[in-house]
Amino acid sequence: MNKYPMAPESDVVVSCRVRLARNYADIPFYTKMSEENAKETISRALKSLQSANINGMYRLFPMSELSDTERRMLVEKHLISLDLISNKEKAAALISTGETVSIMINEEDHIRIQGLLPGLQLEKAAQLAFHADDILSKNAPIAFDSKWGYLTACPTNAGTGLRASALVHLPAITVTKQMGAVIQAFGKIGFTVRGLYGEGTEAEGSLYQLSNQTAMGRSEEDVIRSLIDACQQVAEQERAARKSLIERDQDAFIDKMMRSVGILLNARLLDEKEFMRLMSDVRLAAGVGVINAPIAAIDELIQRMQPASLSSLAEASLTGRDLMLLRASEVRSSLSSLIKDSDTLFSEEIK
Amino acid sequence: MMCDECGVRPATIHLTTFADGEKKEKNLCATCLTKYKMNLPAMDLTNLAGILGGFIEKALSGKKEEDDTAYSAVCESCGLDYKQFKRNGMLGCADCYKAFREPLEEMLSRMHGNAQHVGRIPGGMNSQVSLRLQIDKLKQQLARAISEEEYEKAAVLRDQIRNLQAELKVKTEVGEGSAHE
Ligand SMILES: [Zn+2]
Ligand SMILES: [Zn+2]
Numbered sequence A: 001m002n003k004y005p006m007a008p009e010s011d012v013v014v015s016c017r018v019r020l021a022r023n024y025a026d027i028p029f030y031t032k033m034s035e036e037n038a039k040e041t042i043s044r045a046l047k048s049l050q051s052a053n054i055n056g057m058y059r060l061f062p063m064s065e066l067s068d069t070e071r072r073m074l075v076e077k078h079l080i081s082l083d084l085i086s087n088k089e090k091a092a093a094l095i096s097t098g099e100t101v102s103i104m105i106n107e108e109d110h111i112r113i114q115g116l117l118p119g120l121q122l123e124k125a126a127q128l129a130f131h132a133d134d135i136l137s138k139n140a141p142i143a144f145d146s147k148w149g150y151l152t153a154c155p156t157n158a159g160t161g162l163r164a165s166a167l168v169h170l171p172a173i174t175v176t177k178q179m180g181a182v183i184q185a186f187g188k189i190g191f192t193v194r195g196l197y198g199e200g201t202e203a204e205g206s207l208y209q210l211s212n213q214t215a216m217g218r219s220e221e222d223v224i225r226s227l228i229d230a231c232q233q234v235a236e237q238e239r240a241a242r243k244s245l246i247e248r249d250q251d252a253f254i255d256k257m258m259r260s261v262g263i264l265l266n267a268r269l270l271d272e273k274e275f276m277r278l279m280s281d282v283r284l285a286a287g288v289g290v291i292n293a294p295i296a297a298i299d300e301l302i303q304r305m306q307p308a309s310l311s312s313l314a315e316a317s318l319t320g321r322d323l324m325l326l327r328a329s330e331v332r333s334s335l336s337s338l339i340k341d342s343d344t345l346f347s348e349e350i351k
Numbered sequence B: 001m002m003c004d005e006c007g008v009r010p011a012t013i014h015l016t017t018f019a020d021g022e023k024k025e026k027n028l029c030a031t032c033l034t035k036y037k038m039n040l041p042a043m044d045l046t047n048l049a050g051i052l053g054g055f056i057e058k059a060l061s062g063k064k065e066e067d068d069t070a071y072s073a074v075c076e077s078c079g080l081d082y083k084q085f086k087r088n089g090m091l092g093c094a095d096c097y098k099a100f101r102e103p104l105e106e107m108l109s110r111m112h113g114n115a116q117h118v119g120r121i122p123g124g125m126n127s128q129v130s131l132r133l134q135i136d137k138l139k140q141q142l143a144r145a146i147s148e149e150e151y152e153k154a155a156v157l158r159d160q161i162r163n164l165q166a167e168l169k170v171k172t173e174v175g176e177g178s179a180h181e
Helices: A035-051 A068-076 A082-086 A122-137 A171-175 A179-188 A220-248 A250-266 A272-288 A295-304 A307-314 A320-338 B030-039 B054-061 B063-070 B082-088 B101-112 B128-147 B151-173
Strands: A013-022 A058-062 A092-096 A101-105 A111-118 A162-169 A191-195 A207-212 B013-019 B022-028
Touching (some): A035 A058, A035 A101, A035 A122, A068 A307, A111 A122, A122 A220, A122 B128, A162 A220, A162 A272, A171 A179, A171 A220, A171 A272, A179 A191, A179 A220, A191 A220, A207 A220, A220 A250, A220 A272, A220 B128, A250 A272, A250 A320, A272 A295, A295 A307, A307 A320, B128 B151
Antiparallel strands (some): A058 A092, A092 A101, A101 A111, A162 A207, A191 A207, B013 B022
16 A cells, blocks of 8 residues: 555665676676677576576666667666666666666676665665576576686676665765765775765765775675664764754754755756755655655655656656756656645654 | 776776865776876875775886786787786686786785685575575564564564574585685
8 A cells, every 4th residue: 555665774775786796707708798799698698587487577678779868767767887878789788577686788797786675675685686696697607716706807896796885865964064984984894985966075965875895805794784784873873963953953954944845846947956955855854754755755756857767758858958847847746746745744743 | 987087998996085074086097096196296095995905006106017017918718918907907808817817816915905705606505695694684683572572573583583594504505605615
């Protein structure tokens, strides 16, 4: 009945991902690969899925057969990387029906498996990725060395070929200027923090990607477990910072959140940057209960308002002003229905 | 990922700098890192989460350059020249790891200390790792259930843990040991 189930820790953790890099030992890596080789890796992956009888659960997307908008939409959904698009002549993706597993073929490595889930569910995301890995590497000559582990096109990924990552929303930590300390603390335990949107100074929308730096010398479970711990800790820290902001000046806090809601409900032109900044306030407001809207619905709206997804909605390749107009009108209608029956708007109790 | 500066060579290092409390990030190739560092003499390199680690530091000091021109090898399987690898950071095939074993050994040890893979191996490890992660999670839930005096729930969790442990034991005995030792 609930269209928007609540994912664990989703007030802070937007989504999580486990990626595995794999290569066939008997086929050259991407930079030395012929067209024949490229076809061979795709057909091997397909055959593996077929022999495990799960090919029906996946859909094949040959990059060269998609439109530019379709390709970029997959990037906006985090299902494929920009690198896969730049390899579009040779590359393909196999995406599971629920969009929780994506297998990129002929990206930097022959195979890159991703398990992707909302909230903090890294164990499950890992399970999904390992399951696909078991199927794809069964009876296949996978490039592996007993000392160096899985061999990858770039030696920096050799070892487990694992990248575990979490996308976290840290508006209160950002505004209380604790982000530098968080980045350093993560660095000490081997994780990198980077802003998701915008480059340089401040991450637009206070969204950050946490991921492991290296792939050798630590087992998959060790890396995943310490990322889970680190995410739980940073989530606690973010909640404490939110609480202290509210305690410092509740009226000012609610005022700021509701002004952002007000702009989103009334704007006629919305660029991506402003949209991300305002939606960060909406997400925070929902997280602490200032407004009553499901966080999953807010995240879905954020993703739907990205350029390619909007273009797909308009069935035309939109740019500049057209994008801003459509974004504003979509946000007005979607957001008003999301928080229409919000009864906690001016609630006394904020968690 | 391509270098943010030149956009031509693949980025081999992820650089994070702090200036006036502001964080800046860049993905750079070794060549551009050298230039970047010259332009910003005051840049703090302590946060350099170098993917190639000490490799770059040596390149910066110029020492490594000499060592590398001395080393030359070609991978017979794919034809990749070691110098080409040095330029773009990408290997041509699995056999390159054999052909360039010596410098790769040096580079990987510099990155990881003792470079030794720990973890899954190919060919039906059947998700031992995820089994262990599941067991871990259930154990956490069990501890919480006990502390909250939800004993019925605890009993269910205990059974689930026991089942998974049995499954894991079978898998380990079937010879799906992990790669290290
Ligand atoms: Zn460059
Ligand atoms: Zn080679």
